[in-house]
Amino acid sequence: MSQTYEKVALIGLGLIASSMFWAMKRGGLAGEVRGYARSGETRDIAREIGLCDVVCDSAAEAVKDADLVVLCVPVGAMGAVAQEIAPHLKAGATVSDVGSVKKAVIDAVGPHLPENVHFIPAHPLAGTEHSGPRAGFAELFDNRYTLLVPADGTPLDAVRTLRDLWEGIGAKVEEMDAEHHDLVLGVTSHAPHLIAYTMVGVADDLRRVTDSEVIKYSAAGFRDFTRIAASDPTMWRDVFLNNKDATLEILGRFTEELFALQRAIRTGDGDMLHAYFTRTRAIRRGIIEAGQDTDAPDFGRVKK
Amino acid sequence: MSQTYEKVALIGLGLIASSMFWAMKRGGLAGEVRGYARSGETRDIAREIGLCDVVCDSAAEAVKDADLVVLCVPVGAMGAVAQEIAPHLKAGATVSDVGSVKKAVIDAVGPHLPENVHFIPAHPLAGTEHSGPRAGFAELFDNRYTLLVPADGTPLDAVRTLRDLWEGIGAKVEEMDAEHHDLVLGVTSHAPHLIAYTMVGVADDLRRVTDSEVIKYSAAGFRDFTRIAASDPTMWRDVFLNNKDATLEILGRFTEELFALQRAIRTGDGDMLHAYFTRTRAIRRGIIEAGQDTDAPDFGRVKK
Numbered sequence: 001m002s003q004t005y006e007k008v009a010l011i012g013l014g015l016i017a018s019s020m021f022w023a024m025k026r027g028g029l030a031g032e033v034r035g036y037a038r039s040g041e042t043r044d045i046a047r048e049i050g051l052c053d054v055v056c057d058s059a060a061e062a063v064k065d066a067d068l069v070v071l072c073v074p075v076g077a078m079g080a081v082a083q084e085i086a087p088h089l090k091a092g093a094t095v096s097d098v099g100s101v102k103k104a105v106i107d108a109v110g111p112h113l114p115e116n117v118h119f120i121p122a123h124p125l126a127g128t129e130h131s132g133p134r135a136g137f138a139e140l141f142d143n144r145y146t147l148l149v150p151a152d153g154t155p156l157d158a159v160r161t162l163r164d165l166w167e168g169i170g171a172k173v174e175e176m177d178a179e180h181h182d183l184v185l186g187v188t189s190h191a192p193h194l195i196a197y198t199m200v201g202v203a204d205d206l207r208r209v210t211d212s213e214v215i216k217y218s219a220a221g222f223r224d225f226t227r228i229a230a231s232d233p234t235m236w237r238d239v240f241l242n243n244k245d246a247t248l249e250i251l252g253r254f255t256e257e258l259f260a261l262q263r264a265i266r267t268g269d270g271d272m273l274h275a276y277f278t279r280t281r282a283i284r285r286g287i288i289e290a291g292q293d294t295d296a297p298d299f300g301r302v303k304k
Numbered sequence: 305m306s307q308t309y310e311k312v313a314l315i316g317l318g319l320i321a322s323s324m325f326w327a328m329k330r331g332g333l334a335g336e337v338r339g340y341a342r343s344g345e346t347r348d349i350a351r352e353i354g355l356c357d358v359v360c361d362s363a364a365e366a367v368k369d370a371d372l373v374v375l376c377v378p379v380g381a382m383g384a385v386a387q388e389i390a391p392h393l394k395a396g397a398t399v400s401d402v403g404s405v406k407k408a409v410i411d412a413v414g415p416h417l418p419e420n421v422h423f424i425p426a427h428p429l430a431g432t433e434h435s436g437p438r439a440g441f442a443e444l445f446d447n448r449y450t451l452l453v454p455a456d457g458t459p460l461d462a463v464r465t466l467r468d469l470w471e472g473i474g475a476k477v478e479e480m481d482a483e484h485h486d487l488v489l490g491v492t493s494h495a496p497h498l499i500a501y502t503m504v505g506v507a508d509d510l511r512r513v514t515d516s517e518v519i520k521y522s523a524a525g526f527r528d529f530t531r532i533a534a535s536d537p538t539m540w541r542d543v544f545l546n547n548k549d550a551t552l553e554i555l556g557r558f559t560e561e562l563f564a565l566q567r568a569i570r571t572g573d574g575d576m577l578h579a580y581f582t583r584t585r586a587i588r589r590g591i592i593e594a595g596q597d598t599d600a601p602d603f604g605r606v607k608k
Binding site: 076129183184185201202203204213226227228231237238241244250255261266273278279280281286 | 449495507522
C-alpha cells in the first residue's frame with residue numbers, strides 16, 4: 001500500500017473517523033490527517049490518545065489545504081457542516097462522507113459545495129455498538145464493503161483515488177446509485193435496527209412486571225437484539241428520518257409477513273412454520289457462502 | 305467437581321445432548337452415559353465421534369437402570385418419547401428435559417410417567433445456530449443459566465442432585481414456575497426468534513428484486529438476524545406451537561410499539577425516536593452489568 005492523499009481532514013471524530021485514522025496510519029495511506037470535532041471534550045480525548053496528527057479547533061482550519069475531506073458526522077448534521085467548510089475548501093479537493101443514507105446526504109451537502117471540488121459520497125458497511133473517539137480500531141473495515149455513490153460526471157481519477165484509499169483501509173469497494181443504495185441498506189440494516197429497538201423496548205415494559213428477569217435470562221435471540229439496539233441514538237434517529245420512504249416500505253412488508261406467521265401460530269399450522277424457517281436457514285447459508293460472515297460462533301467479528 | 309449420577313441416559317443426540325455429554329465428561333459428573341437417537345444416521349455419527357459411553361438402539365435400553373433420564377428431543381416429540389420409556393424407568397429415577405417451553409412439556413410428559421420417578425423439567429438457556437450430534441461442545445453452558453421447574457412436592461434431594469449436575473456442567477441454576485418461565489422466555493427468546501425469521505423472509509423477497517445484493521451487503525443488523533433465523537426449524541416450530549399464548553401476547557405488544565415508531569418516522573418526530581433509542585441503549589448496559597454478555601465485539605460467545 002502507498003500514500004493516496006497528501007492531506008486528509010476528518011470532520012467528526014467518532015467510531016468511523018477514528019477507525020479510518022488508525023487504518024490510514026496502519027497502511028501509510030495519508031501524509032497528514034487533521035481532525036475536528038464540535039465537542040471540546042472529544043477534541044481533548046483525541047489529543048490524549050493521539051487520534052489524528054493534528055486536532056484542530058475549527059472545521060475551517062482542518063479542511064484548509066486538505067486533498068480529501070471526509071464528513072463523519074450524523075446524517076442530520078451533514079448539511080450544516082458542508083455549509084461551514086465550503087468557503088475553506090481547496091480547489092480540486094475531494095469531499096466525501098460516511099453517512100448510512102445517501103440520497104438525503106447528497107441533497108443536504110451538494111448545494112453548499114463549490115464547483116471546483118469533487119463530491120463523492122461513500123458508506124462503509126461496518127460498525128459496532130460503541131461510539132465516540134475511543135471506539136475506533138484499525139481493523140473495523142477489513143473485508144467489509146464500502147459503497148461509493150459518485151454522481152454522473154465525476155472525474156474518474158478522483159473516484160479511483162478514493163477507491164484506493166478505502167481498499168488500503170481494508171475494504172472491498174463497489175459503486176451504486178444513491179436510490180438503490182438506500183433501498184438495499186433499508187432492508188439489510190435500517191429496518192433490522194428499528195425492529196431490534198422495538199423488541200428491546202417491549203421487553204423493557206415487561207421487565208417492570210418481572211423484576212429484571214428479562215435481562216437476567218436474556219438468551220441468544222434477545223442478546224443479539226440488545227446489541228443492535230445499543231447503537232448510537234443520534235445516528236440512528238437521523239438514518240430513519242432521512243431514509244423514510246425505503247424504511248417505511250420495508251416495515252410495511254415486514255408487518256404483513258409477521259401477521260402471516262402469527263396466524264400460523266394461532267391456527268397451529270406447523271407445516272407453514274417449518275417451511276418458512278427452512279427457507280430462512282438457507283438464506284443464512286448463502287450469506288456464509290458469500291463470505292459476509294463465518295460459520296464460527298463469534299461470527300468472525302473483529303477483536304479489539 | 306464429583307460424580308452426581310451413576311448412570312445417565314440422554315434421549316435425542318443433538319446440540320444440547322452432545323454438549324451435555326462433553327461437559328459431563330469434562331467434569332467427571334456421571335459414571336456412565338447412554339445415548340439414544342431415533343435416527344440411525346445420528347446413532348452412527350455418535351458412535352463414530354465417541355458421543356456417549358454406549359449408544360443404544362432403543363430408548364428402552366438406554367433408560368433401563370438410569371438414575372437420570374434427560375429428554376433432549378424437540379418439544380413436540382416429548383410426549384411420545386415419555387410414553388415409550390415409561391415402562392422401562394427405574395424406581396426412584398429422575399426424569400428431566402431440556403425443552404424451551406415448560407407448561408406444554410409438563411402437560412405432555414407428566415401423565416405418562418409412573419408415580420415412582422421424579423419429574424424435574426429443566427431448560428438450559430444456551431444454544432448456537434448449529435444442530436445435530438456434531439454440534440456439541442463442552443463449554444456451551446458455561447456461565448449460562450439453566451432454569452429448573454420442579455413441581456410442588458418434588459423431594460428436595462432429587463432437585464439438589466440435578467442442580468449439582470447442571471452446576472458441574474458450568475451453568476448457573478435457578479428455579480421458577482412453568483407459567484412464569486414461558487412468559488420470560490417468550491420475550492427474551494421466542495418472540496425475537498420469530499421476528500428474526502420474519503425479517504430474513506422479507507429480505508429474501510426483496511433479494512429477488514435486487515440480485516443477491518441483500519446478502520452481499522448484509523451489514524451488522526441483518527447478519528445477526530440471519531444467525532438467529534438459521535436455528536433448527538423443527539425445534540422452533542414446536543416452540544411456537546407450544547408457547548402460543550405468551551408468544552402471541554408479546555407479538556401483539558411488539559406490533560403496537562412498532563406502529564408507534566413507524567408513525568414517528570412518518571411524521572418526522574426525531575425527539576421520540578432519540579428518546580426511545582436512548583432507553584434501549586441503557587437496557588443493553590444492564591445486560592452487560594448482569595454478566596449476561598460482554599462489552600467485546602464478539603459478545604463473549606464461546607469458541608469451538
